[in-house]
Amino acid sequence: MASVYRSLSGTKSKEGATSEKGNDDRPKNRQRLLILSSRGVTYRHRHLLSDLYSLLPHSRKDAKLDTKTHLNQLNELADLYNCNNVMFFETRKGKDLYVWLSKPPNGPTIKFHCQNVHTMEELNFTGNCLKGSRSILSFDKTFDGQAHTRVIKEMFTHVFGVPQSSRKVKPFVDHVMAFTMTEGKIWIRCYQIIETEASKKDKSSSDSTTTTTTPTLKTPSSTGHGETNISLIEVGPRFVLTPIVILEGSFGGPVIYENREFVSPNQIRSDLRRKKAGRYNSRAEGALEAKVRKRDLGLRTGEGRRTVDELDSRRVFA
Known part of the structure; x- marks a missing residue:
């Protein structure tokens, strides 16, 4: 079955791959992500971490970190688990969630404030992508406008971009992760890609003006039997990130960007x-x-002096 799969997918055997290994100069995306949280996380934050872990097959989940002040220990953990990206969930007062994204050991590090968290189990959407599949990252054009937004975009590419050579990854691309920036906040959504063959009823209805709930796109079918409709259905989770600071090093170093509008x-x-x-x-x-x-x-009894009027009964009948 392995030879049949290689012949159908167009991949080469190990002997052929080793013979042309010297001629392959394409850069390889070797990214591994370490996901962990601090003590005091709520159930909602814990479910969000589990959802991201299931969506990112190149990630590794670790136990909770006991300290909130000495975050440089995360560099040693990343080196221990052979990870070059770290996503750390820090909870303050049992209600405020801060997300740290870092590239150990040299940085940079970005700190976000996470709001409006909605997990997959809570939303209960109809979309269902394959576990272990790769995703398409869709960025808003606002990310290319300023220097710090370009740094954030590159960091998101390394953290959420699943490499093709990952150990747990499956050879499928069936969902899209959308990153949209509005009013200084980053809105993150995840959608499943659904391909359906266009029937005669769909072709006839496409001629008339109709409204659909999900965006659809008509593309020629790969089998050559007609057109296919591509639609997007949201999977989850949902959350909003507000950038606070960008540090030059990994969990330390000088501040290269600070959000003055953040409260x-x-x-x-x-x-x-x-x-x-x-x-x-x-x-x-x-x-x-x-x-x-x-x-x-003098309207309160027993307090203050009440002035006696000339027409008072005590003066008239004195």
């Missing part, structure tokens, strides 16, 4: 608490001023 969730919660406290203080001060005003007018 930490701790600051947002502090402002909300201060706003609520301000409303309470204003109400308390208003109540105190009302009491003082009533006391000055």
Whole structure:
């Protein structure tokens, strides 16, 4: 069966591959990814990590890291497991998720704030891509506009791009990972590629104006028996990344980019608490001023002096 598969797929045997090994000068994509998290992750963050691990066959999952301050230990872990990419999930206060992407041992390192996390099990979409298959990376043209966005795009290419020579990869490309940048945030979506042969009803309906829920594309069939409709169905997961800083080294070094518009969730919660406290203080001060005003007018019994009017009964009938 192996010879039949090689003859149909067009691959060469080991003898032929070794004979032409010296003539093959194409660069090989040798990327391995280490995925791990810190202590205190929630169930949603843990399921997101599992979803990414299932979508990336060139990744390796490790146990939780005990420290949040000495992140340079991740370089030693990556060297131990022979990985040249690291994805680290750091959780703060059991609610805020930060994603670190690094290229050990020389860097760079990008820190993101992860929001709007929705896992595959939670979304329950109808799309279902093959486990271990490769993906097509689709980037928005906004990534080519600035220097730091080009660095982010290159990092995403190394982390999410599954190499063809990976050990667990299967020879199929059946899903697309889309990266879209709007308002300084990166929206990540995953879609399954579905190919169906166009029937006569589809050809007749294509002549009339109709609306479809999923984008479709007509391409000539590889078997030569007509056209095929290519559509995309979302698989999941969904999450949004906000870049914070880019470091020159691997989990350290000088800062080469900093997002000045980013506001930490701790600051947002502090402002909300201060706003609520301000409303309470204003109400308390208003109540105190009302009491003082009533006391000055003599409307409170036993407090303040009440001025006696000339027409008061105590003066008229004195």
